[in-house]
Amino acid sequence: MRAGRALAQAVLVVAVSCCLVVPRPILAASATLGTVRGQQTAKLSLDGGKSWLALGGRSLPVLSGTEIRSGAGNAQLALSDGSRISVMPFSALRFAETPRGTEISLVYGRLAFSLPQQTHLEIVTPTARLEPAPGRTKEGELFVTGAGLLGLKMSEGTLNVRPLSNPNDVMVASLEPVFLPRRPSMPGTYFGSDTETTPPAHAKAVFTPNGQSIGYVGRAGSLVIYPGYTNDLTRPFSPKLVRLAMNTIPGKDRTDDATPLFDVNGGYVGYLAGPVFYAQAPSQPPTQATPTMPAQGTQGATTGEAAGGRTGLSTGAIAAIGAVSAVGIGVGVVGAAGGFGGSKQKKHEPGCPPRTTPPQASPQGPPPGRPPGCD
Numbered sequence: 001m002r003a004g005r006a007l008a009q010a011v012l013v014v015a016v017s018c019c020l021v022v023p024r025p026i027l028a029a030s031a032t033l034g035t036v037r038g039q040q041t042a043k044l045s046l047d048g049g050k051s052w053l054a055l056g057g058r059s060l061p062v063l064s065g066t067e068i069r070s071g072a073g074n075a076q077l078a079l080s081d082g083s084r085i086s087v088m089p090f091s092a093l094r095f096a097e098t099p100r101g102t103e104i105s106l107v108y109g110r111l112a113f114s115l116p117q118q119t120h121l122e123i124v125t126p127t128a129r130l131e132p133a134p135g136r137t138k139e140g141e142l143f144v145t146g147a148g149l150l151g152l153k154m155s156e157g158t159l160n161v162r163p164l165s166n167p168n169d170v171m172v173a174s175l176e177p178v179f180l181p182r183r184p185s186m187p188g189t190y191f192g193s194d195t196e197t198t199p200p201a202h203a204k205a206v207f208t209p210n211g212q213s214i215g216y217v218g219r220a221g222s223l224v225i226y227p228g229y230t231n232d233l234t235r236p237f238s239p240k241l242v243r244l245a246m247n248t249i250p251g252k253d254r255t256d257d258a259t260p261l262f263d264v265n266g267g268y269v270g271y272l273a274g275p276v277f278y279a280q281a282p283s284q285p286p287t288q289a290t291p292t293m294p295a296q297g298t299q300g301a302t303t304g305e306a307a308g309g310r311t312g313l314s315t316g317a318i319a320a321i322g323a324v325s326a327v328g329i330g331v332g333v334v335g336a337a338g339g340f341g342g343s344k345q346k347k348h349e350p351g352c353p354p355r356t357t358p359p360q361a362s363p364q365g366p367p368p369g370r371p372p373g374c375d
Contacts, residue, residue: 031097033062034079041071041212042087064097070109072208072227072259082116089214089225090257090272110143115157125150127180131160133172140173141191145276149184153177153191205229206261206269209245210236214261217269223261223277237262245271248280 036044038055045052045067053060055075068075070091077085079102087093091109095102101120115121115138123130125144130152132138138157144150152161152173161171161178171178177190184190203216206223211233215226245260245268253273260271270279 031064032080033064033066033095033097033102034077034083035059036062036066036068036075036077038068038070038075038087039073042068042073042075043071044068062095064095067094068092069257071257072212072214074227079121081119081121083119083121084114086112088112089227090259092257106142106144108144108146110141112141114139126164128164129162129167130173131162133158133160143190146273147276148181150180151177151190152179199224199226199229203229204263204269206263207233207237208259208261209242217263217279221270221279223270223272223279233264237266241266244268249273253278 036055037057037059038044039057042055043052044055044060046063046065048065049067052069055073062077062079068087068091070087070089072089074089075087077083077087079085081102085104088110091111092107093109093111094105094107096105097103100122103122103124105124107126111123113123115132117135117137119132119138121132123142125142126148127144127150130142136157138154138159140152140154140156140159142150142152152159153176154174157174159173161173161180163169163171163180165181177183199216200218202219203224205216206214208214213228213230213232215224216229217223241262242260245262246254246258248268249258249260249271253271255273258271258273261269261277263269268280270277272278
């Protein structure tokens with residue numbers, strides 16, 4: 001099994017490498033759609049997800065059929081028609097070349113984009129097709145949850161939104177946000193351009209199983225995706241700790257993209273399933289979820305001022321978007337650090353926890369403790 005997987009990855013590396021060394025005229029004939037540069041855990045597949053290649057900061061070609069998963073990282077797309085797209089953490093998308101032009105299918109996650117005046121690029125989600133309107137540059141932000149909620153807000157220009165369930169009912173997205181299938185009933189902050197830029201004083205840093213700083217959790221339990229909010233830990237959390245946390249994730253969410261998150265003391269704070277965060281209440285099992293939002297001005301790679309605004313997640317959105325149950329569970333649409341024009345921010349904590357007495361473990365979560373390598 002391992003040998004077969006290694007062979008598949010080797011073939012993928014060779015295929016991508018050939019794209020990089022083939023002369024430009026031949027490369028153009030092979031329908032190269034643009035290039036992608038990714039960070040951290042972002043990865044690319046050319047064979048329908050059978051094998052994946054970590055982007056690792058390299059600039060690689062995008063072909064028809066390419067799939068990208070950003071994981072806890074992000075990716076920057078520069079397409080051949082001049083479109084610039086920032087793929088936020090915990091997003092999944094794939095590319096296709098159609099008679100109408102380039103098509104991006106956003107399966108889940110969040111994008112910030114800047115599309116040129118004459119673009120033919122279309123974005124397809126599980127609920128709608130987004131088509132460029134003639135004239136003007138088109139800039140905005142789009143999110144899609146695993147449950148199918150779509151949110152779109154433009155900062156410049158317009159897009160035509162065509163629901164897949166009723167293609168003749170076309171809506172025009174502009175400065176006023178568009179939501180499908182319907183606007184959430186609770187008020188809240190849904191887009192990076194609408195949120196505060198300064199993390200709250202009470203924010204708690206959270207980490208992925210490998211010890212990567214992924215952001216922070218606010219007092220209300222809302223997750224803010226902010227890679228680099230603090231230093232990464234020197235070593236990953238123990239496999240036993242991670243297994244215990246994974247066992248708390250419901251079977252329907254226990255996929256390759258499901259990621260348990262921990263605080264600096266090893267306390268389990270909840271899990272991410274695609275772009276959605278489920279907060280773990282102390283001493284209670286998860287039972288209910290509500291969405292969170294993006295925050296602007298977070299740290300990450302930038303590709304210029306061209307697109308979409310700054311992104312991440314807002315504090316307090318967990319209570320603003322849906323009913324939080326008595327056990328304190330919330331869900332959030334996960335945004336991202338880095339977008340276009342994101343600003344650098346100072347790291348907030350050291351890479352290892354202070355020598356304090358950890359809190360008591362909850363029955364449902366793994367016991368907290370100092371991460372390995374921080375004694």
